[in-house]
Amino acid sequence: MWPGRTRHITRPPIALVNRLARRLESEGRDIINLGQAILGLPPPSSALEAVRRGIAQPGTHAYSPDPGLDAVLARTATFLRTHKHITGASPRNLMLTCGASQAFANAVFTTTNPGDEVIVFGPYYFDHVFAIQLAACTPVEVPFAKEGSRFAIDLDLVERAVTAQTKGIVLVSPGNPTGFLADTGTLERLCQLCRRHELWLLSDETYDLLTFPPGTHVSPASLDVLERVCVVGSFSKTLGLAGWRIGYLHGPADMIEEAIKVQDALVVCAPVPAQLALLAALETIDTFSSRARSELLRRRDTMTRVLEASGLFDIHPPEGGTFLLARIRSAEPSLPFCTRLLEATGIVAVPGAAFGRHGEGHVRFSFGNQPVERILEAGERIAAVR
Ligand SMILES: Cc1ncc(COP(=O)(O)O)c(C=O)c1O
Structure with missing residues (x-):
C-alpha cells in the first residue's frame, strides 16, 4: 500500500464510466456526454482581448x-x-x-x-x-x-x-x-x-x-x-x-x-x-450570466421532462447549478445502472455512488453540458431502453 497520506483517498468511479465511453466512441458510437460540468459557453471576448493586450506587458x-x-x-x-x-x-x-x-x-x-x-x-x-x-x-x-x-x-x-x-x-x-x-x-x-x-x-x-x-x-x-x-x-x-x-x-x-x-x-x-x-x-458578468441562466433553464426543463417521461427516475427539478440528481426507481446500484445505460444508449452519466453513500441509488445528469437538441436525443434513447 502507498505509504503517503493519499492512500486514504478513494477515487470516484467516474473513471470507469469514462473509460467505457472512450472505448465505445473509438468503435464509432455516438456518445452524449452528460457527465461533465462544462457549460460550453466561451468567455466574454473582452476577457480574451484584455489578455492579448496583457501579453505585451x-x-x-x-x-x-x-x-x-x-x-x-x-x-x-x-x-x-x-x-x-x-x-x-x-x-x-x-x-x-x-x-x-x-x-x-x-x-x-x-x-x-x-x-x-x-x-x-x-x-x-x-x-x-x-x-x-x-x-x-x-x-x-x-x-x-x-x-x-x-x-x-x-x-x-x-x-x-x-x-x-x-x-x-x-x-x-x-x-x-x-x-x-x-x-x-x-x-x-x-x-x-x-x-x-x-x-x-x-x-x-x-x-x-x-x-x-x-x-x-x-x-x-x-x-x-x-x-x-x-x-x-x-x-x-x-x-x-x-x-x-x-x-x-x-x-x-x-x-x-x-x-x-x-x-x-x-x-x-x-x-x-x-x-x-x-x-x-x-x-x-450580468450579460454573460443572464445568457447562461436562460440557456441552462431551457436545458434543465428539457432534462427534467425527458427523465420524467422515461418513468425510470424520481426527480425534483434542480433549483440552481448544472446538475440533476435523479433517484433510480428500480433501486439498482448506480454503477451497473450507468454502465448499462452507456452500453445501451451511448449516454454518459455519473453514478451517484461517486458522491458518497447517500448518492448511491442516484444518477447525476449534467444538463449544462449539452444543447437542448442533444438532451432531447438523449431522452429518445433513454425511452427506447425501457
Ligand atoms: C461545487 C463545486 N465547487 C468547486 C468546483 C471547482 O471549481 P473551480 O473550477 O473554480 O475550481 C466545482 C466544479 O465543478 C464544483 O462543482
Whole structure:
C-alpha cells in the first residue's frame, strides 16, 4: 500500500464510466456526454482581448502578490458587494485563487488542525472530501433530508453530528450534485448553529449566479449572523473561465492573512493572465450570466421532462447549478445502472455512488453540458431502453 497520506483517498468511479465511453466512441458510437460540468459557453471576448493586450506587458509574466493584483482584488470586492450583497467585502477580506478548488483547500488548511472533523452534506461534492482528507481531517457525512423528492437540510441532524472535534460545515448552494438551493431561513439557522458551536461555515458558491426562478442565491456572508464564513468562489461557470483557473476566497481578514501562507506554499498566486481576464470579464458578468441562466433553464426543463417521461427516475427539478440528481426507481446500484445505460444508449452519466453513500441509488445528469437538441436525443434513447 502507498505509504503517503493519499492512500486514504478513494477515487470516484467516474473513471470507469469514462473509460467505457472512450472505448465505445473509438468503435464509432455516438456518445452524449452528460457527465461533465462544462457549460460550453466561451468567455466574454473582452476577457480574451484584455489578455492579448496583457501579453505585451512584462508584469503579466511575473508573479503577482500572493492575494492578487490590487486592481483585480478591488474589482472583485465590488462584485461581492453589488452582486452578493456582502456589504463589508474589501481587498483585506479577499484573495484570488486558482479556482474554487484552491480556495476551498486554502480554507480547510487554514481553519482546521489534523484530526478535526468537518461536516459535509451527502450526497457531497467529492473534491471537498478529498481536500478534507488531505488536511488529515475526517469528513462527517450528514445526509440531506428529503421533502418529497426535493433535497433539504435537517438542522437537527446537523446538530446531532457536531462533536468536540467539529471545526466546520461545508455548504454547497446551489448544490453539486443535488441542485439544492438554500433559502434565507435555513441559512440563518445554519449560521446560528455554527455560532453556537464556534464552527466555520465553508460556503462553496461556485454556481451563485446560476439559479432558476423563483429561487435566488443568498450568501451566508451577506446575513449579519456569523463572522466565521469562508466564501469559496469561482468564475469557471459564471464567466466560462474554467481552464483559466480563477476564483476567490473571502472571509475575516485574519483568516485571509493565514490562508495566504497556504496559497504561497501551494501555488503562490492565481495565474496573472487569468486575473487580467477576470478584471475585464467582470464588466460583462450580468450579460454573460443572464445568457447562461436562460440557456441552462431551457436545458434543465428539457432534462427534467425527458427523465420524467422515461418513468425510470424520481426527480425534483434542480433549483440552481448544472446538475440533476435523479433517484433510480428500480433501486439498482448506480454503477451497473450507468454502465448499462452507456452500453445501451451511448449516454454518459455519473453514478451517484461517486458522491458518497447517500448518492448511491442516484444518477447525476449534467444538463449544462449539452444543447437542448442533444438532451432531447438523449431522452429518445433513454425511452427506447425501457
Ligand atoms: C461545487 C463545486 N465547487 C468547486 C468546483 C471547482 O471549481 P473551480 O473550477 O473554480 O475550481 C466545482 C466544479 O465543478 C464544483 O462543482
